Amino acid sequence: xxxxxxxxxxxxxxxxxxxxxxxxxxxxxxxxxxxxxxxxxxxxxxxxxxxxxxxxxxxxxxxxxxxxxxxxxxxxxxxxxxxxxxxxxxxxxxxxxxxxxxxxxxxxxxxxxxxxxxxxxxxxxxxxxxxxxxxxxxxxxxxxxxxxxxxxxxxxxxxxxxxxxxxxxxxxxxxxxxxxxxxxxxxxxxxxxxxxxxxxxxxxxxxxxxxxxxxxxxxxxxxxxxxxxxxxxxxxxxxxxxxxxxxxxxxxxxxxxxxxxxxx
Numbered sequence: 001x002x003x004x005x006x007x008x009x010x011x012x013x014x015x016x017x018x019x020x021x022x023x024x025x026x027x028x029x030x031x032x033x034x035x036x037x038x039x040x041x042x043x044x045x046x047x048x049x050x051x052x053x054x055x056x057x058x059x060x061x062x063x064x065x066x067x068x069x070x071x072x073x074x075x076x077x078x079x080x081x082x083x084x085x086x087x088x089x090x091x092x093x094x095x096x097x098x099x100x101x102x103x104x105x106x107x108x109x110x111x112x113x114x115x116x117x118x119x120x121x122x123x124x125x126x127x128x129x130x131x132x133x134x135x136x137x138x139x140x141x142x143x144x145x146x147x148x149x150x151x152x153x154x155x156x157x158x159x160x161x162x163x164x165x166x167x168x169x170x171x172x173x174x175x176x177x178x179x180x181x182x183x184x185x186x187x188x189x190x191x192x193x194x195x196x197x198x199x200x201x202x203x204x205x206x207x208x209x210x211x212x213x214x215x216x217x218x219x220x221x222x223x224x225x226x227x228x229x230x231x232x233x234x235x236x237x238x239x240x241x242x243x244x245x246x247x248x249x250x251x252x253x254x255x256x257x258x259x260x261x262x263x264x
Contacts, residue, residue, distance in 0.1 A: 087259025
């Protein structure tokens with residue numbers, strides 16, 4: 001944090017401002033709270049807190065912690081959503097996002113902006129979602145308390161867990177939504193091709209695939225190189241899309257060592 005109160009990340013001569021000069025105040029402090037929220041606070045002359053200027057909870061990446069929001073602030077236009085990594089070793093913005101649809105009251109997973117899977121409507125009283133079956137088995141044993149709001153200021157979803165319980169929802173590059181070693185939050189299976197798991201959105205039809213076709217994982221190497229695309233913004237799921245809609249493609253894999261690019 002510089003003398004003007006601008007919080008920034010610096011690495012090898014490159015600087016990235018987290019708090020802009022317009023937001024910053026000279027008399028301020030930055031604190032990592034027990035919740036995991038990193039907050040920049042403007043201080044009064046006596047050292048007491050005046051107002052929060054910036055918080056990391058407003059800028060989620062692939063992880064949702066208890067107390068964080070998914071949704072939108074109508075007054076500021078701030079959107080809160082999760083974005084997957086492009087691969088397990090590359091934290092660049094990836095193929096999938098997880099968003100809150102306050103009108104319907106459900107979480108929506110999108111692939112490149114198109115709906116891939118939904119949780120179904122939230123039932124706050126039963127602490128469950130329609131398409132996350134295991135939450136509904138016995139809501140009394142669920143560690144989650146879900147909350148949501150929809151008003152003139154904001155629309156959001158969040159969750160809390162009992163004190164002492166460690167929890168973090170992570171949106172994976174393989175379109176998973178997991179919380180540690182607990183059962184998967186979704187989707188129940190891949191929503192690719194003709195798969196029809198609960199909550200899956202219908203895939204755009206392919207002119208050359210039938211309902212008994214799918215891709216199966218295999219170990220080995222390609223004996224024909226086929227088409228290659230070294231674009232580092234492509235992840236494994238993008239390779240599935242490229243191959244599924246290419247009638248001459250029989251298999252795919254990532255091209256680069258960091259899990260990006262496609263070879264068909």
